[in-house]
Amino acid sequence: MVAYQILADLIVILHAAYVGFVVLGLAAILIGVVLRWSWVRNFWFRAIHLAALAIVAIKAITGMMCPLTTLENALREMGGQTRYPGDFLGYWAHQLIFFEGPPWVFTACYVVFTLLVLALYLLAPPRGIPCRRFDRSRCSGG
Numbered sequence: 001m002v003a004y005q006i007l008a009d010l011i012v013i014l015h016a017a018y019v020g021f022v023v024l025g026l027a028a029i030l031i032g033v034v035l036r037w038s039w040v041r042n043f044w045f046r047a048i049h050l051a052a053l054a055i056v057a058i059k060a061i062t063g064m065m066c067p068l069t070t071l072e073n074a075l076r077e078m079g080g081q082t083r084y085p086g087d088f089l090g091y092w093a094h095q096l097i098f099f100e101g102p103p104w105v106f107t108a109c110y111v112v113f114t115l116l117v118l119a120l121y122l123l124a125p126p127r128g129i130p131c132r133r134f135d136r137s138r139c140s141g142g
Helices: 002-035 043-062 067-078 088-097 103-123
Strands: none
Touching: 002 043, 002 067, 002 103, 043 103
């Protein structure tokens, strides 16, 4: 039973890391474009960041429950817990990423956030688009 509780807390930490990547990634891109940090234009960073946020927006628009939340709740039940609180770290990670409010507010925020990231993708595009081994003529600088 304790193993399920620990796994549930690890899911919360993973969830918090995902949220942190999306939110702090956007802040880094905004600041980095202004300060001309080259790493914020890395193709893979930007593509993964956009994909991570698009997944959240699509999930919200379609009304899907987050799979991480579903998994965490199932683990808590198997561990004999109600939804919360877990241990200290799990509890505070949960407090950090979950807020109370009507679902439409979150859906609107996710969509606006995704559109902002997409706009930044277009206004400050990533550099160094990966090359195909057989076609180097399409590479940046190639």
